[in-house]
Amino acid sequence: MPQALLQALRARFGAQFSVALAVREQHGRDESAFTVAPPEAVVFAERTQDVSDTVQLAAQYQVPVIPFGVGSSLEGHLLAVQGGISLDVSRMNQVLHIHAEDLTVTVQAGVTRKQLNEAVKSSGLFFPIDPGADASLGGMCATRASGTNAVRYGTMRENVLALEVVTASGEVIHTGTRAKKSSAGYDLTRLMVGSEGTLGVMTEITLKLYPLPEAVLAASCSFASLADAVNTTIQIIQLGVPIARCELLDGNTVGMVNRHSRLSLPETPLLLMEFHGSPDGVQEQVGTVQSIATEHGGKSFEWALTPEERTRLWTARHNAYFAGVQSRPGCRAISTDTCVPISRLADALLDCVDEAQAAGIPYFLVGHVGDGNFHMGYLIDPEQPQERVLAETLNTKLVQRALALGGTCSGEHGVGLHKMDFLLSEAGAGAVDMMRAIKRALDPDNILNPGKIFTL
């Protein structure tokens, strides 16, 4: 990075600017198994103007800019593989406008999902999308994130109404409005959602909110085999039950979660479920799901009766990734993320578990199975190259299987550095070329998070 740019950034940002190694290293890694690749400098933006000024300076010197929220990406999105500036938006953490009367909220990009839910709780509302980590809404937009509630409420794709975006030239634009639907021109909002920081830097985000359900019931149900749990899920979805959460763990993973979160869930294949609605509506859903589970040999439901018990259960589920990683000291997780049409879920999932077990690699298995999406986390020793090779071999086989079943290589984590080849297999060269053409049009100097999603 040119000294002149460093000086200009320091002059503009003062204490909001750092080149300290510790700060740079913290900003050049994420939760993936990639080796840290620190940026050359970090800017802590506090307002949209800071983002715009940073991007303008970077554009002037043709230096990369990598937006950074809380660092919870799983696919290497935050690594400064071509150097440049990490643009940390975590201080842009204001909840700007709660429009309870319209079920919308506008936040700065650094607001996290838990912070947002705290802010809107007193209005009787909530924001359902919940990746495991307490991610920033900006990061969740960038990766088109989802989580446990997506089976009922959709993903970031369905829940972002409008954005303020800083373009590659530093210009501030607005996409979308607070109207529920629109046919006014190209859908720039959804083009930005999932663009992984490569087309613009999101600074403000307008989201849908939902009324807190009148009744909430959560339960776990044990099964003798993974196949029974998966087939129960398939039938729940095919019958159109509006279940709010439907999560799978295998017995091995339940053990990890028990040890990490001090729970005593039965260490067998387990479905964790939640039902939202009116009291009668919830009972109706529960009745349907209980009878489906019984048909597949499910044990009787264990209820999480109080809000505290529910929070404990879902916190444990959200921490499953960390429970997995901590189960093998010093390990890193290589996470898979395929998503298939619901009828193909058993075909996509069961063989993957058998393959991991046959290979003798430690792993965890969690799944947003109501969406046809599951994650194998291969727990590798980063010092042992052959473990990484084994994990990637298993991952490749798993992805090829999902694609053959009509699925996608990524349900919710994004492509980043890790799935570029998979994206090409999935979308084909023509579609990836179209993505490249869009990238070149909107970021001609390739300064926005370069080297992610595809090579140029």
Add this chain to the structure above:
Amino acid sequence: MPQALLQALRARFGAQFSVALAVREQHGRDESAFTVAPPEAVVFAERTQDVSDTVQLAAQYQVPVIPFGVGSSLEGHLLAVQGGISLDVSRMNQVLHIHAEDLTVTVQAGVTRKQLNEAVKSSGLFFPIDPGADASLGGMCATRASGTNAVRYGTMRENVLALEVVTASGEVIHTGTRAKKSSAGYDLTRLMVGSEGTLGVMTEITLKLYPLPEAVLAASCSFASLADAVNTTIQIIQLGVPIARCELLDGNTVGMVNRHSRLSLPETPLLLMEFHGSPDGVQEQVGTVQSIATEHGGKSFEWALTPEERTRLWTARHNAYFAGVQSRPGCRAISTDTCVPISRLADALLDCVDEAQAAGIPYFLVGHVGDGNFHMGYLIDPEQPQERVLAETLNTKLVQRALALGGTCSGEHGVGLHKMDFLLSEAGAGAVDMMRAIKRALDPDNILNPGKIFTL
């Protein structure tokens, strides 16, 4: 158009090709009030290869290509304002794959919404999106259409999973998969949906389907004033009632519908509603909505009890546009399409009706009010220029009001030729420039439906 191109098209397409004036005139108009602008030739595509070959020939000669479905656009999308070829896909009308077990279907772009529903009915499924006309799914994708069920089931934005698209160079690409969610690269599917034929020609479309609801109830409810009907709607939505349809007509429009469809609905402000769910769930919704309506002076519900009565009611509603146009012989309708956040619906709607009445212009008013979306149709005599000026003046005022309330100029009809200035006011020059940059990147010779959405 060069003679060489005409000869090449004729040689390639034979009887699938026409330059007859009647055929060209039929393809150079839509349901809008614009004067017909016929293309120079029409190709009737029967398969994707026909589309690809047509676009390749057009690209070679840099001649416009305008995709055509059934001709039901309301915004001038189909007019050949720069000449060229109308590419009629109505013969591409195969329902290719019904995956009932995954609630998805893949169709060719010329399949109409009614044809699709006939094809999936025996599987116990339906496709909810229903613009008034029996539009083609390709056209519905192109305009990001919605209709009466969108309040519960979303629009084409939420219901298209994947596309086959012919690009500006004639290449066939695929966007998306049958998986319910994905984070694999840029969201080309949603970029294409709503692009009005300017970025690619859609040839195959994979859609979500829904189980036919166990119970369906439809009712109408009369109100003393439009304000009462609108405020009832606002409260229904704010309470989170999962109503399937919530449509408003004013008394004047009910009269038109009565005369057109031989009904005897009370000619007062009217909400037409439908409820989907389990029998108990539907009763719960009805109870909530009845008590809200009563608070606002609504009369008791009139039930459409049998499927035939329901069909009659909704067919009449779908034909409201035609009922309006036929109420004034020889007229054309200039249709508005704003959509606002639900809490601003009364502010957006009531003054518009007063203004139309004060101006003395004949009009109809229908609204997907549960979405905050309504249409004024100004019924003008196309021979009287001052009527067109008056209608556009009222429309401009209506749009400016909606934008000031945080809404959009188009909820579901698209921009076409008619709303380019409104789009600029709504999105701002920066966002429209971004749309232009994408257009130039994907269609460098500007052959795909040129002159629509924005000027280049």
